[in-house]
Amino acid sequence: MSLKDLSQDQFTELAERTRQQYEELKARNLNLDLTRGKPSSEQLDFSNALLSLPGEGDYKDKTGADVRNYGNLEGIADIRELWAEALGIAPENLIAGDSSSLNIMFDLISYAYIWGTNDSERPWKDEETVKWLCPVPGYDRHFAITEHFGFEMVQVPMTPDGPDMDAVEELVKDPQVKGMWTVPIFGNPTGITFGPEVVEKLAAMETAAPDFRIIWDNAYAIHTLTEDQVDNPNVLALAERHGHANRFWYMSSTSKITHAGSGVAFFASSRQNLDWYTSHASIRGIGPNKENQLAHARLLGDVQGLHTLMQKHAGSLAPKFDAVIGILRDRLGEYGVAEWTEPKGGYFISLDVTDGSATRVWELAKDAGITLTKAGASFPHGVDETDTNIRLAPSLPPLDEVRTAMDGVATCVLLACVEAAEANAK
Structure with missing residues (x-):
């Protein structure tokens, strides 16, 4: 009716x-x-124990390093190993930062814009135009970043299994298409989770741009409303198998898990991508808030605790x-x-x-x-x-x-x- x-x-x-x-x-x-x-x-009250952690006199991570001091740009092993296990990826492919994964996404695009990626022929600022694929409806703060840099944002329709891959595979034949936004699990705002065929195609597809990147914003990977966890594909390994090891910039965070304004953000990618990122990030800053990272590791304990x-x-x-x-x-x-x-x-x-x-x-x-x-x-x-x-x-x-x-x-x-x-x- x-x-x-x-x-x-x-x-x-x-x-x-x-x-x-x-x-x-x-x-x-x-x-x-x-x-x-x-x-x-x-x-937020579920994680109030953070406010008294890591605890008086408990200032050392599992390597014995004092988390109150400078250094360790990639974050402490305690939280990196826990989070890598939760996501099903290798700890050596994961960096733990400060509270906002959105900040890291902004930095990644900033670095590519100013200097180019490790696969770029030239900085993106020197391209005649930079195009970016935007599945819609999507996350407004994602779009705000690429709009801020003046990228041409190309809309891609969403299907019940993720972005329309016929459209994506056609669009990436254009060498000016440098990247794509995704929220692959319980996406913003649709709640859609990408199907296995979509994930496989994203990892395997050929692109005209050698420096094409997919920002895999896995913000809701474990945010189930039921007792069941969804499959969380290891896109880093999948892309490597298809010969595109550097394709994914993989994001995650504790922002809606512990305290939203003071969590831990994570960036996972190939070793080449991480080395490129840290070559710039090491100039930007000396290291993240490792006390907060240790507090989170203590609060969560292990993946079951998470x-x-x-x-x-x-x-x-x-x-x-x-x-x-x-x-x-x-x-x-x-x-x-x-x-x-x-x-x-x-x-x-x-x-x-x-x-x-x-x-x-x-x-x-x-x-x-x-x-x-x-x-x-x-x-x-x-x-x-x-x-x-x-x-x-x-x-x-x-x-x-x-x-x-x-x-x-x-x-x-x-x-x-x-x-x-x-x-x-x-």
Whole structure:
């Protein structure tokens, strides 16, 4: 069933009822926020033991080095070995840094722009143009980086198994295409996990640019909402087998696992790529916050400790995701005005509404005291040509506020789509 299947009387009754619900919503003077995928205070409390770690007199890592001092640009073995085991990669291919993997991504592109990569014929700043593949909908902060450097961002549609690989394989025949953004597991904002065939093709495909790089932002590799972990492919080994050892810049972090503003970020890649990176990073700084790295190693203990902590997060997040999806089904399912993802992990739900209506939904929600991520934010330059997509982030508010906000969002979606149907009927 959809709006177009309703009789005129049924449509008029729905329109009147929805407008009345919206006026009642506005009268509540709400102040609710579903904009960013931040951990809730409850989730942050799970790791409060960090604030007293590594502990008085406990300042040495497993090699005996004093973590309070300068040095060790690649990070301490304690946390690198733990994280490498969690990701299924070799510790020697992993660097532990400071809190933000986004900072490392920015640095990687900065270094390539100024000096070129270890496989570049020239610095990217000296190219006539640099093109970058952007699967959409995708992560707005990714797009902001490549926009900041003036790259031409080329949109690639997402499928249920990841980016449209027919499109990708055609686009990389252009030598000006230097890279691609990816969030391969429980992606932002769709929650999609790349299928094995997509991963294999990304590792194996031939590219015209010898310095083509895939930023493999595996931010949600272990962020399941269930008891099951997803397969996490070792793309470094896969790419090496296909003769493209330097293809992946692999990112990860503890940012939504421990304390979001003071975690540990990780960069994994081939040894050649790591040596290239450290040749620049060693000039930029002397070393990361190793006390914080040791505190994290002490808090987590081992991979089992990490997964035990993630189950606490799942216990906090899953009811909120269930609430969002349940309300969307109950309020919108029968009218055919919206589609949404139902992820098994990550931090986001992607909502698609009737073409041309997403901005109106955002405006209606804002006027009713519900702040949503701006329509189009998940597209390069913030432009969604069909004006359909809205990213929902239910993690931060308490569960009762998530329910209230989503019931309001459903009302806004219905009203926006009713208005669009009325306009089209004129």
